[in-house]
Amino acid sequence: MKRSELLSRLLVITGIILAIGAPLVFWTRTPLIHARMAENGGWNPDVIQAEAGKPLHLKITSDDVVHGFAVGQMDVQSVDILPGKVTDITLSFDKPGIYTFFCTRWCGLNHWRMRGTIEVSGSPSDPEPASPPLYVSLNLDLDAPHDALSIPSQTPSAIRGEKLVGQVPFTNYQSLNYYRANSPYQAFTDLSNTPLTESQRWDVVAYIWQSNTTKGSLANGKGLYAQNCAACHGENGAGDGVFADDLVEAGEASMQSMSGATDMRMQTPVDFTDPKRMFGASPALLQGKILRGGMGTGMPMWGSIFTEQQIWDLIAYIYSFQFEYEH
Amino acid sequence: MELTRLPLLKSALKSRYPQLAVFIVMLIGYIFAILAGLIGTPVGSHNFSIVFVWIAWWAILILVAVPFFGRGWCAVCPIPLPGEWLQRGAILAPPDKRPKWLNLRVPKMFRNIWLQNISFLLLALFSSILLTTPNITGIVLAAMLFAAIGLSTIFERRAFCRYLCPVGGFIGLYSQTAPIELRIKDKQVCVKCEGKPCYNGSQAGYGCPWDVFPGGLTKNTYCGLCMECIRTCPHDNIAVNLRPFSADLAKPSNRMDEAFKAFIMLGSAMIYAGVLLGPWGMFKDAAYNVGSSAWFVYAIIFLAIIFVILPGFFTLALSLTLSNGHPSPTGRGVGVRAFASLSSALIPLGLMFWVAFSLSFVLTNASYILAALSDPLGLGWNLFGTANTAWQPMLTTILAPAQTLALVGGLIWSARTAQKAANEVKVSSIPVIVYSLIVTSIMLWLLL
Numbered sequence: 001m002k003r004s005e006l007l008s009r010l011l012v013i014t015g016i017i018l019a020i021g022a023p024l025v026f027w028t029r030t031p032l033i034h035a036r037m038a039e040n041g042g043w044n045p046d047v048i049q050a051e052a053g054k055p056l057h058l059k060i061t062s063d064d065v066v067h068g069f070a071v072g073q074m075d076v077q078s079v080d081i082l083p084g085k086v087t088d089i090t091l092s093f094d095k096p097g098i099y100t101f102f103c104t105r106w107c108g109l110n111h112w113r114m115r116g117t118i119e120v121s122g123s124p125s126d127p128e129p130a131s132p133p134l135y136v137s138l139n140l141d142l143d144a145p146h147d148a149l150s151i152p153s154q155t156p157s158a159i160r161g162e163k164l165v166g167q168v169p170f171t172n173y174q175s176l177n178y179y180r181a182n183s184p185y186q187a188f189t190d191l192s193n194t195p196l197t198e199s200q201r202w203d204v205v206a207y208i209w210q211s212n213t214t215k216g217s218l219a220n221g222k223g224l225y226a227q228n229c230a231a232c233h234g235e236n237g238a239g240d241g242v243f244a245d246d247l248v249e250a251g252e253a254s255m256q257s258m259s260g261a262t263d264m265r266m267q268t269p270v271d272f273t274d275p276k277r278m279f280g281a282s283p284a285l286l287q288g289k290i291l292r293g294g295m296g297t298g299m300p301m302w303g304s305i306f307t308e309q310q311i312w313d314l315i316a317y318i319y320s321f322q323f324e325y326e327h
Numbered sequence: 328m329e330l331t332r333l334p335l336l337k338s339a340l341k342s343r344y345p346q347l348a349v350f351i352v353m354l355i356g357y358i359f360a361i362l363a364g365l366i367g368t369p370v371g372s373h374n375f376s377i378v379f380v381w382i383a384w385w386a387i388l389i390l391v392a393v394p395f396f397g398r399g400w401c402a403v404c405p406i407p408l409p410g411e412w413l414q415r416g417a418i419l420a421p422p423d424k425r426p427k428w429l430n431l432r433v434p435k436m437f438r439n440i441w442l443q444n445i446s447f448l449l450l451a452l453f454s455s456i457l458l459t460t461p462n463i464t465g466i467v468l469a470a471m472l473f474a475a476i477g478l479s480t481i482f483e484r485r486a487f488c489r490y491l492c493p494v495g496g497f498i499g500l501y502s503q504t505a506p507i508e509l510r511i512k513d514k515q516v517c518v519k520c521e522g523k524p525c526y527n528g529s530q531a532g533y534g535c536p537w538d539v540f541p542g543g544l545t546k547n548t549y550c551g552l553c554m555e556c557i558r559t560c561p562h563d564n565i566a567v568n569l570r571p572f573s574a575d576l577a578k579p580s581n582r583m584d585e586a587f588k589a590f591i592m593l594g595s596a597m598i599y600a601g602v603l604l605g606p607w608g609m610f611k612d613a614a615y616n617v618g619s620s621a622w623f624v625y626a627i628i629f630l631a632i633i634f635v636i637l638p639g640f641f642t643l644a645l646s647l648t649l650s651n652g653h654p655s656p657t658g659r660g661v662g663v664r665a666f667a668s669l670s671s672a673l674i675p676l677g678l679m680f681w682v683a684f685s686l687s688f689v690l691t692n693a694s695y696i697l698a699a700l701s702d703p704l705g706l707g708w709n710l711f712g713t714a715n716t717a718w719q720p721m722l723t724t725i726l727a728p729a730q731t732l733a734l735v736g737g738l739i740w741s742a743r744t745a746q747k748a749a750n751e752v753k754v755s756s757i758p759v760i761v762y763s764l765i766v767t768s769i770m771l772w773l774l775l
Binding site for chain 1: 354359362417707
């Protein structure tokens, strides 16, 4: 064989090996986390291993639409994951455990199913004393009907209520424990032995609810609500979010395929502007519903994502759909 | 003007090394595009295979290579190379006397461009997902490579390029308009030449891979500009010439496969302009949802426009001509010849339709090229610092005028071609010019 032929064969073979080998090598050495709409697989991988005390570098890309990435119960700013682009993020975990990461963009009908876990290993530190959530301590049945037996004829006003507190033993109601354990309707009932009219009692209830939160909490709750709840429950809490109708229409079949249970029914997202429902629900009950989720109704569980304080902030904001607070 | 008189160009064409260097680069790029399609990001606008094949390559092909160099792309196309090298058993070495593989002649019934028409239409019907889905593009590119290899082991020469390549068919058709040609210098030299090494091969090189005898070349259609005959001709009788545009169309072909290729290309450009660039979401959905009932309706309409509506109205126009002072003594024969010949008027028109259509999506999407260049696989690289280039349509102010110019220019070019073809078959060119005017108006409406 002539040298020129040999050389050209070598060049061609080298070129082909390079063209095939180089991309494959780089591809296999760049572990990417792929985000896809839940219908197309969600996160891949959806389980990530990490070690406590060691930084975890992640490269995340979206294979379809804009997604977001955040880790539940961690003070980490969520980042956008753009289609075809790679987002680098570094996380650090102080304690071992299982953390939930989730999508923060309304990427599709099943957006809320886009979750994965980060399993952080390491020597367990001293276990922190765990206390059960309030709804467990109170032994509440989260799925029992809880409608208020009567509702106000006008929106209860904390501003008006504040002027009336002198006429009631307000300190009985001002405590956080009372607020969290009782529904507005219960408070309204408890106020029945005062000289106030029904309308005034509702105003005082509004003031009790306002006095157990802060403007900061409400603002934080509003932000959390807009990012995580409004897609289904609607920006104004009316249960008419952009996904609401589609969820009911498409959700039932997908719920059945998820668990095999045929008695599950996707429900229309709860209407927070419905006074019967809201005045009959205590903060502890709402905490349970948020922590646990709707169990087959389409309402996701948020216990692994929100911190306890975030949930209380969110609840405080949800009540603001019913009460007129001081701005 | 004979370009091969330029010593530098001539020696570059005679030597195998410059072409081999280009081949290797193209082959690496092609294989990389396949892999990028298969393993890179599924987001088409950021994947090398989509961006470099359907935006960059297509822009170069339809806006530069075909109009100015005819089959210039075929001269450097990497698809037939592995098969051809396998077939020859060598890359540069002189051919063996005994063929290494089956070396069959392609059956006569397939020695036309009907298979190329079909393969183009197959891709065209799936174009919405092909143009946007990297792994489909990767699979199609790989399939073409393996088809070329397979055919090279069964048939002689470049059977894939000549008879199956979905792109080669229209490049060949439109190459007739290009100002470049490869031709012999003196016919008598070829007549007297013993052994015809340009066709049969010799120690100096291989017989024409495109199964063309250069001595009989009168059109660009089937000459792949591989330059092999320049190397094998013992009499230095092959030249590459610069010539006026569309010189080949002075004597139009009367082949029906080529005539229908002209309709396929014309119709496809119009349908794409409507479906891919138009405001009708319903059509886009139908084209994208391959296999759905809407897609089948889309496919039927697509084929009906190409095979029934466009040729039907063309035939109607011709029948007016033939029955108006041009009676035909042999009836159908003249009609078919007139149909095939006058359809050559649609060649420059179709080319300019494609230029106008391509300007739209190429200028709109060209900014993706920079991003994909720096991060071809979507792995987060930034090789040239351009990975984060934002999508930005380019030259938007000149787009509509450029498209209008292309279409109006195409219409004038088509009218002149129609006049020449009409003279050949002795009929009036007016109905064909009116036909061209109507389809150009529709295309203008679709694009603007």
